Amino acid sequence: MNGQPETYAMLRARAVGRLLRMHLESHVGHVGGNLSALDALLCLHHQVMGPDDRFVLSKGHAAGALYVTLWTTGVLDDAQLHTFHRDGTRLAGHPMAGWIPAIPVSTGSLGHGLSLAVGMAMARRLQGRPGAIYCLTSDGEWQEGAMWEALILARHQRVNHLTVLVDVNGLQGFGTTDEVASLADLAPRMTGFGVGVVTVDGHDPEAIRQAVVRQDRDPDGPRVVLLRTIKGKGVSRFENRLESHYLPLSPEDYAQALAVVGEEP
Amino acid sequence: MRTAVCAALMALYQQDPFVFLTGDLGFQALEPLRTLMGERFINAGIAEQNMVSVAAGMAQQGMAVWIYSIAPFCYARPFEQIRNDICHHGLPVRLIGNGGGYGYGAMGPSHHALEDYGVLLTLPHIRAYVPIFAQDVGAVVQRMAAESTPGYLRLGRCERPDGYVVPPYAPWRLLLPGGGQPVVVVGPLAGGLLAALASVAEEWRPAVWGVSELPLTCHPPPESFLAAVRASRRLVVLEEHVVQGGVGQMLAHLLVQQGIAVDAFVHRHALGYLSGTCGSQSFHRRECGLDPGSLLHLLGVV
The missing domain is CATH 3.40.50.920 (Rossmann fold)
Structure with a gap:
């Protein structure tokens, strides 16, 4: 970095490059949902969260983006990332808890993380402990009924130190969210439960930060931030395409994406 | 045994406070516990999957948590939440299922719990407790609270014969x-x-x-x-x-x-x-x- 402060663009380029290398080397898919979530993860961990705060990755298939984010913060090192998806790793395809505070709970089955986050936030309040809870969900995940159970309880219990971010990339495993079981538009459905909702560009870190840290948060419940994102952002073969959910990265995809962000292979 | 479990939990709470979540059940049984516990007695509504995961989240933050419902609503509907969020994490969440076996009788099969401990014991860390008499419940609750593992308490109807002297509790x-x-x-x-x-x-x-x-x-x-x-x-x-x-x-x-x-x-x-x-x-x-x-x-x- 030649002594210059790292800009967000530089940070993101570094993270994208490392994320894609990790997925290329491991031949693991879910690249699209990692790239759509990466800006939110970087923003939360670099610009929002303090030492008392905790993060729950409810869309556990974006584990790669979480690991790389924790690599950018120095929690994980390069050797640990190299174990991704290999025998004996702690860096499974979906997060495993119990070894670092930055991964407080295991996730992977959609529809669990928000309830866990609600419980964590309620516990903090009952214990009188500081710290907020942040939870990132996918958009298709809201087809799970338990998500709405969690939202109802969080609102009813006025859990106001919980922020829920939704990665609205519009694609799920076997179709678009609108084709499969549309919840469009999520915002009025959520506000119908009495929850405060804001929608921002999920690739604009400043917009994300402002939405999350707004001082006028609703005292009566959790805040929801809907992130408009592009699945597979930065990999031209994957952008907004269903293939980005499952298919692994090719060397050509990798080279193309690195060129976009200006990273060296 | 509902009255017995209420009394046992009240005694436990006075020793060592915990959080209690109910899936909207406990009418004419748990009111004294609710009064005692105040904000730590939470009616999580008719949403058992969420209730189990919320309990796991609370336990992850270091709180002792007990959950209550009719037995099948407690273990069958939220099975994946028990598996992933409680047992895979080894969190000390205690599940109380009322009406073990055919206990709910003519209420129908939806309310029966015929496979509860068999299913749950396939999961890591969890232990199951099946008191025989109402007199056992106090000891069972204390033993569950003393364990650092998940627990499942199957409650039934005490059928102690008149005049029978219950021997001291033991597994x-x-x-x-x-x-x-x-x-x-x-x-x-x-x-x-x-x-x-x-x-x-x-x-x-x-x-x-x-x-x-x-x-x-x-x-x-x-x-x-x-x-x-x-x-x-x-x-x-x-x-x-x-x-x-x-x-x-x-x-x-x-x-x-x-x-x-x-x-x-x-x-x-x-x-x-x-x-x-x-x-x-x-x-x-x-x-x-x-x-x-x-x-x-x-x-x-x-």
């Missing part, structure tokens, strides 16, 4: 000494059998053992029980639970592992809904041969 107990073959009974089902055997001379009646904690790997049977099995070469196991995952299977496995041969092994267990009809708990026990009369015939004491 395995000799409930009634006898000169005959050993009989193992799980949970409150033992009450009816004890009443039926009360008038039988000790030399003729079976020795009735009660089991209240599972799995057997954590609470193996005492040597005196195994000696009785070796001597009689017979064993009868009775439980209001399906055969798969039941204590009968657990004991058969244990005996084989320990090289204890028996000439006769009888396992009476829940059989579902043989007639396709529904009725009281006693009705279903009769259909399964778990009623006192059938058991006396089985044991050859009539």
